[in-house]
Amino acid sequence: MTDATNSPSTGPMLSADGTPLKKSLQIALRRQKLRALALVAPLLLFVLISFIAPIADMLFRSVENEIVSETIPRTVIALEQWDYEDGNAAAPSDDVYAALYVDLSEAEEFKTHTRLGSRLNYETTGMSSLLRKTGRGIGRMDTDEYTKQFEALDPKWEDPAVWVAMMQSPGVAEILPETASAWQSWQRIVANKNDVLAEEQPEDFIYTMLYRDLIAQPASAVAAYSGSGAEMLQTADSAVDGFEAISLREQFLDIDEDWADAQIWGTIKAFSSPYTAGYFLSSVDLQLTPAGVEAQPENQQIYMLLFGRTMFMSMVIMGSCILLGYPIAYLLSNLPLRTSNLLLILVLLPFWTSLLVRTSAWKVLLQQQGVINDILVWLGLVGDGDRLVMINNQFGTIVAMTHILLPFMILPLYSVMKTIPPSYVRAAKSLGATNWTAFWRVYFPQSVPGIGAGSILVFILSIGYYITPELVGGTTGTFISNRIAYHISSSLNWGLAAALGTILLAVVLLLYWVYDRIVGIDNVSLG
Amino acid sequence: MKSKLATLMCGAALAMTGAHAHAADMADSMTIVSWGGAYQKSQINAYAEPYKAMHPDVEVIWDESSNEAVAKLRAMNEAGNITWDLVDVVAADAIRLCDEGLAMEYDPDELLAAGDDGSSASDDFGDLIVSDCFIPQIVYSTTFGYRTDMVGDTPPTDICDVFDLEAYPGKRALEKRPINNMEWALLCDGVAKADVYDVLETEEGQAQALAKLDTIKDQVVWWSAGADTPQLLADGEVVMGSTYNGRLFSLIEEQDQPVAMLWDAQVFDLDGWIIPAGLPEDRLARVKDFVKFATDTQRLADQAKYISYGPARKSSAPLVGQHADLGIDMAPHMPTDPENSKNTFLYNYTWWADYRDDLDAKFQAWLAQ
Structure with a gap:
């Protein structure tokens, strides 16, 4: 100290x-x-x-796209050498077909080729059945000719144990790269079947790759190999030139001619990277095509329209909630406590009722044979022939959603208005202000934080609304969330749904930021 | 004496544990997923109750999630925790689930019982097994019902009456998806039945179908739940509307509304079971046991007592009897009845599996305009 x-x-x-x-x-x-x-x-x-x-x-998930490179890894690598050009003549070389042959042989065992098909079908129509069909046909290709020719040359090629010994020797991967790569697939296939590798004769695709490797390697390289099965390989190497060759390209075309279509290959190439912007492009009515980013055809553009409509209708719903909610909240906060509590329960009562019940109740009220139209016809205000269309359109959505979201506006308004001392208005009046001036200059500015809080609540709730627009929105009253729900539950295009959701979230955050800049988030109060 | 008794009791106990061990191979409960409503009730009455009578210790839990079964199964699969044992889905969803590897492939002759008439299961179901994972159960159709009091003296008899606003003014209820609507539009625009899918494959064909639908677009109420059309018809909101034939049956016969069926160009579709892929062995064994029972000839015929959907087995058709409560003959109310199926349309599953994403985008864009 x-x-x-x-x-x-x-x-x-x-x-x-x-x-x-x-x-x-x-x-x-x-x-x-x-x-x-x-x-x-x-x-x-x-x-x-x-x-x-x-x-x-x-x-x-909106950017994730690993399925292509995981399902057909060799094809993806082989396609790097190929560039998309329009027209059938531009289909890739036999190497790509060979890579696809091995990839699909493995994918067929694990049933992943159909998943790849559904993924690519979102981009190009027909991929789904093309891959399903190819998966079915891949085991029935004429490539068993290779197997037979190798067996005819030396019956030892039939022996799985010989294969295992050969594929395990050092140096074999250098002279037989494609066979070694295919052998890994074969190991996984056998393991998946719970079989023993040394007891299962390899499938045709192994022999096919062996043929391709031996054709590609110079005789000296094969002669230099001295590991297990060296003799067999050398005999085979000198014989393969005389083998009957099977064009893998032709084999694929036999299954489906679409494999000659550069569009198919272009799609695979365009979506081969593990991450893609494709989903985001689709959500703003663009598309990733083999030739680059393009606008969707006009008859498929829908998402920008729906985003715009969702924003616009949410604004309208928010506006009508303010118009309807403000007087009620004002009334509630100025009545004696006993009466206002009773009225507050009336505000909350619909709040406690199921959303579906309230929406269905609006159907009963608004439909053409419904209560409101019946009364109007009975009063003679509209003719029986031209009853008003008040549901299955934007009007119906706005009415039903305003009703459902109204408590979210009234409650913050009420709690803010409760804290405004009545003496301020009285003081303004005693200084000569008219009723309107006292309200507008003194009371209203103090209730703005309540409007802000209510507006944010109502707006954010309404842009994510889904059940009510689905039930009463018809075609012109649906929101972007209805499409998100469709992609989640029906089309299983979760990537696109995630991209649409991300954009919606970003728009909300952006609007929140704009709101903060204009009104100031400090001016928002829940009471 | 005492030791003899002990041996006896030991033996009995052993025998009992043996019997118990056999039962323990199968799980004691299973979760079945279906559509709820009258359809699920018919399944409970025709399949689950008799099965429970035979196996009183088995608990059956019902889940009404078939509507979003595809998405939920995928989520369960990703989470690695499959809580469902048997799922009722339409054929198109079964194909999708099979493609995604979420449903189990099966061998019909091994899993399913042979028909009562001696035919093998694969022959009895025939080409209704549209996917390697799909166990067919019923044939239903999407068809039209109309208000008898709103069509004057000439009730509609032709599918194209749906597109005829002059003869039959008023609103129509159509499903909010391209499937079926596009086909009907082309049929009524002069395309032959055999060519419908070939035409629909082309851009021009799709535009043609949408143009035909454009002629009635203002007068259409689009539905997305099967219960919508019966409600709209009952309220007089629409003069005619498409829905599943079983829904119309209950509207007409059980609720006694002034509605009649327009069977022309009804589109057949299938509904059935799939077993989720990757079930543990004890649960799989229980499900297999149940499915074998629930899809035999008698059980499929029994289901028709409660709902007007046609059994998927050929051998069940002669056994279809009367409605359990109303006591009326069910055969004339089946979509497969010769009188009703004079002109039918076959829904092409593989075609739609390819074109569904593309056409749906176009259809929704057209709707939103």
Whole structure:
């Protein structure tokens, strides 16, 4: 104490135990912060694990595209040498067909070729059945000719044990690269069937790759090999030139002529990278084609329209909620407590009713043979022949959603208005303001935070709404969320759904930022 | 004496554990997923109750999620926790699930019982086994119903009456998807039945179908749930509308509404079971046991007592009897009845599996305009 007061200029202030005061304050504060963190940790972890992580995982699907390179890895690599050009003459070389042959032989065993088909069918119509058909046909290709020719040359080629010994020798992968690669697929296939490698004769695609390797290798390279089966390989190497060759390209064309279509190959190439912008392009009515990014054909453009409509209708719903909710909240906050509590229950009552029930109730009211039309006809205001169309369109959606979301506007407004002292308005009036001026200049500005909070709540809830537009929206009243739901539950195009969802989230955050800049988020109050 | 008794009891105990071990190979409960409503009730009455009578210790849990079965199965598969044992889906979804590797492939003659008439299961179901994973159950059709009091003296008899706004003014209910609607539009625009899918494959054909639908677009209420059309018909909101024939049956016969069927150009579709891929052995054994029972000739015929869908087995057709409550003959209400199926349209599964994504985008864009 005396130290600190007597020598103010000789050094940093020290606490009682001699450490600098600044440091000991930091320690004390850190302890406080840690305690605060420990207190919020359970909730933080809960939110991270059960909310942020799943959403991030879902959003990640909007760019993820590993299925192509995982299902047909060799084909993807082989296609790097090939460039897309329009027309059938531009289909790739036999090497690509050979790579596809091995890839699909493995994929067929694991049933992944059909999944690849559904993925690529989102981009090019017909891929689904093309791959399903090819999977069925791949085992029936004429490539068994190779197997027969090798067996005729030396029956030992039939022996799985000979193959295992040969494929395990060092150096074989250098002279027989394609066979070695195909052998790995074969190992996985056998393992999947729970069979023993040394007891299963390899399938035709192994012999086909062996043929291709021996044709491609110079005789000297094969002669230099001395591992297991060297003799057999050398005999085979000198004989393969006389083998009957099978064009793999022809084999694929026999299954389906579409394999000659450069468009098919172009699609595979365009979507071969593990990450793709394709889903995001689709969500803004563009498409990734083999030739580059293009606009969707006009008769398929829908998403920009739906995004625009969702924004517009949410604004309208928000506006009508303000118009209807403000007077009610004003009334509630100015009535005696007993009456206002009763009215508040009336506001909350529909809030506690099931969403579906309320939406269906609007159907009963609004439809052409419904209550409102019946009354209008009975009153003679409209003729029986031209009853008003008030449902299955935008009008129906706006009415039903305004009703459903109204409590979200009234409650924040009410809680803010409750805190505005009535004496301010009285003071304004006593200073000569008219009723309107007193309201507009004194009361209204103080209720703006409530409008802000209610508007944000209603707007954000309504752009994500899905059931009500689905039930009463018809064709002109549906939202983007209806398409997201369709892609999640029917078309299984989760990537596109994730991209649409990401865009929707980004738009909300952007609007929130704009709102913050214009109105200021400090001016939002829930009470 | 005492030791003899002990031996006896030991033997009995052993025998019992043996019997128990046999039962323990199969799980004691299974979760079956279906569509809810009258259809699920018919399955409970015709399949599950008799099965439970035979196996009282088996618990059957029903889940009404068939509508989003494809998405949920995929999510379960990704999470590695499949809680469903048997799922009722339409054939198109079964194909999709099979393609995705989410449904189990099976051998009809091994899994399913032979027909009562001695035919093998694969012959009895015939080409209704449209996918390696699909176990057919019923044939249903999407067809039209119309208000008898709103069509004057000449009720519609032709599918093209749906497109005839002059003869039959008023709103129509159509499903909010391209499937069936595009085919009907082409049929009524002069395309021969055999050529429909060839035409629909081309851009011009698709434009032609949409142009035909354009002529009635203003007068269409688009439905997405099978219960919509019966409600719209009952309220008099629409003069005619498409839906599943079983829904119309219950509207006409059970609820006694002034509605009649327009069977012309009804589109046959199939509904059946799939077994999710990757079930543990004990649960798989239980499901296989149940499926074998629930798809035999008698059980499929029994289901027709409760709902007017045709059994998928040929051998079941002669056994179809009367409605369980109403006591009326069910045969004339079956989509497969000769009187009803004079002009039918076969829905092409493989074609739609390819074109569904493309046409749906075009159809939805057309709707939104």
